Amino acid sequence: MRNRERIIWIVLVGILLVVTTASGINNWIQAGNTEKTYVQLRLFNEVFNLIRTEYYDESKVQAEQLIPGAINGMIKTLGDPHTSYFSKEHFDELKTDTKGEFGGLGIVIGMRDEWITVISPIDDTPAYHAGIMAGDRIVEIDGESTDGFTTMDAVKLLRGEVGTKVTIKVKRHSEAEPLPFTITRGVIKLETVKSTVIDDHIGYIRISQFSEPTADAMRTHMMELREKGIDSMIVDLRNNPGGLLSSAIEISDMFLSDGIIVSTKGRDPSQNQVFRASGLTAIPEIPLIVMVNEGSASGSEIFAGAIKDNKRGILVGQKTYGKGSVQTVRELPEGAGIRITTALYYTPEGGSIHEKGIAPDEEVESVDITPQEVKAMETLEGLELVKKFVEGHKDYTDNDFKNFMQELEKNSIELRPIIVRRIIKNELEKIKIPELIDLDYDLQLNHAVNILERTQVKLKSKAS
Numbered sequence: 001m002r003n004r005e006r007i008i009w010i011v012l013v014g015i016l017l018v019v020t021t022a023s024g025i026n027n028w029i030q031a032g033n034t035e036k037t038y039v040q041l042r043l044f045n046e047v048f049n050l051i052r053t054e055y056y057d058e059s060k061v062q063a064e065q066l067i068p069g070a071i072n073g074m075i076k077t078l079g080d081p082h083t084s085y086f087s088k089e090h091f092d093e094l095k096t097d098t099k100g101e102f103g104g105l106g107i108v109i110g111m112r113d114e115w116i117t118v119i120s121p122i123d124d125t126p127a128y129h130a131g132i133m134a135g136d137r138i139v140e141i142d143g144e145s146t147d148g149f150t151t152m153d154a155v156k157l158l159r160g161e162v163g164t165k166v167t168i169k170v171k172r173h174s175e176a177e178p179l180p181f182t183i184t185r186g187v188i189k190l191e192t193v194k195s196t197v198i199d200d201h202i203g204y205i206r207i208s209q210f211s212e213p214t215a216d217a218m219r220t221h222m223m224e225l226r227e228k229g230i231d232s233m234i235v236d237l238r239n240n241p242g243g244l245l246s247s248a249i250e251i252s253d254m255f256l257s258d259g260i261i262v263s264t265k266g267r268d269p270s271q272n273q274v275f276r277a278s279g280l281t282a283i284p285e286i287p288l289i290v291m292v293n294e295g296s297a298s299g300s301e302i303f304a305g306a307i308k309d310n311k312r313g314i315l316v317g318q319k320t321y322g323k324g325s326v327q328t329v330r331e332l333p334e335g336a337g338i339r340i341t342t343a344l345y346y347t348p349e350g351g352s353i354h355e356k357g358i359a360p361d362e363e364v365e366s367v368d369i370t371p372q373e374v375k376a377m378e379t380l381e382g383l384e385l386v387k388k389f390v391e392g393h394k395d396y397t398d399n400d401f402k403n404f405m406q407e408l409e410k411n412s413i414e415l416r417p418i419i420v421r422r423i424i425k426n427e428l429e430k431i432k433i434p435e436l437i438d439l440d441y442d443l444q445l446n447h448a449v450n451i452l453e454r455t456q457v458k459l460k461s462k463a464s
Helices: 002-019 022-030 034-054 063-076 088-098 126-130 151-158 214-227 245-255 299-309 371-377 380-392 398-410 417-428 443-463
Strands: 084-086 101-104 107-112 115-121 137-141 165-171 179-184 186-189 193-198 202-207 232-236 260-266 273-276 288-292 314-317 325-331 337-346
Touching: 034 063, 063 084, 084 088, 084 151, 088 151, 107 151, 115 126, 126 179, 137 151, 151 165, 193 214, 202 214, 214 245, 232 443, 245 260, 245 299, 260 299, 288 299, 288 443, 299 314, 299 337, 314 443, 371 380, 380 398, 380 417, 398 417
Parallel strands: 202 232, 232 288, 288 314
Antiparallel strands: 084 337, 101 186, 107 115, 115 137, 137 165, 165 179, 193 202, 260 273, 260 337, 325 337
């Protein structure tokens, strides 16, 4: 009997070491869980031995298969898509995310409703240019269904040698059937901050991700914008999947003179933290708009929540993704690893971000091309007309555009003007460097600019 008990407790220690520490086991024992734990692990041991010794296919009952399977099953019961166990191979893949560049498509993925889902495409990457959108559910990779996949299973198939192609099918909420995309893998370089000036006085900054160098890049861009005499700002966080917590907090601190930025609460008291503004505001108190959408997650939501709850600016766009949990990555024996949710983020007013997201102050839908419009532009006449127009009007005026719309109507091609402008822009990008912004078809950005224009009129009226 003692030998049997010894075997059970060896299994107990082996399994629990994967998800906790020796001190954690002691805490369980001190909390009076000894008998319950013993009973459940005795059950586990019985099942493990029965499968290992009696299952008909001996090739499937090796310990290196059964134990990871049991661990993944244990994690699945948590119902948390952000907690994952990684084999050595997958853990090595996870580590490559910390490098400055890698070969792939340029998308950030996660689990939603048990399916591989695009959190956001990364700016200026193959996936971005192919038209992959936040919220797209990847249902197939190179002919293989992703049903039951983990994120690392998908990463393994999506990444590959630069220059090679991968075909994926995505289910988009606006489409009845999955959409196929064949994308050529490229080197993904992350330039996280870009900026420009709109209408000679509005500073526009696009932050695509919160990485280690993002805060320094933000300061550099802000200095350049201030030298150009900006009097208001737009910070664009659309399709920004987040990144480093420290980076999001540091950039939030640049905009806030006081107040809470974000707080975290977890089971371990050490995870309960409150991050406050330092008072060393690096950016003047000029009118501010923060743009968000369903692809804005994690660090983006921390920044957006800090700005909104502290009444520092206005949020424009669509409700954010709702990824408000803190993950801790730990290396395990034999090179395996685990990413485990240890806390949740809370906005300054105490609201939870997790699975709820942050609603904008002013909701503006993005432009969505309908299947009918795509079909209309795929007609031979439509494509020929657009290409002919672009070649003859590379710097087209509004009058040129009106004439072109009339020409489309004559050919029975009915499209919204804003969609036509987008298609023209796509054609122009093939023959010249694309611009950072395009107010012709970006309804959300247009709305943000109009708000700031009205704000400046009010400020000037008060001053006079």
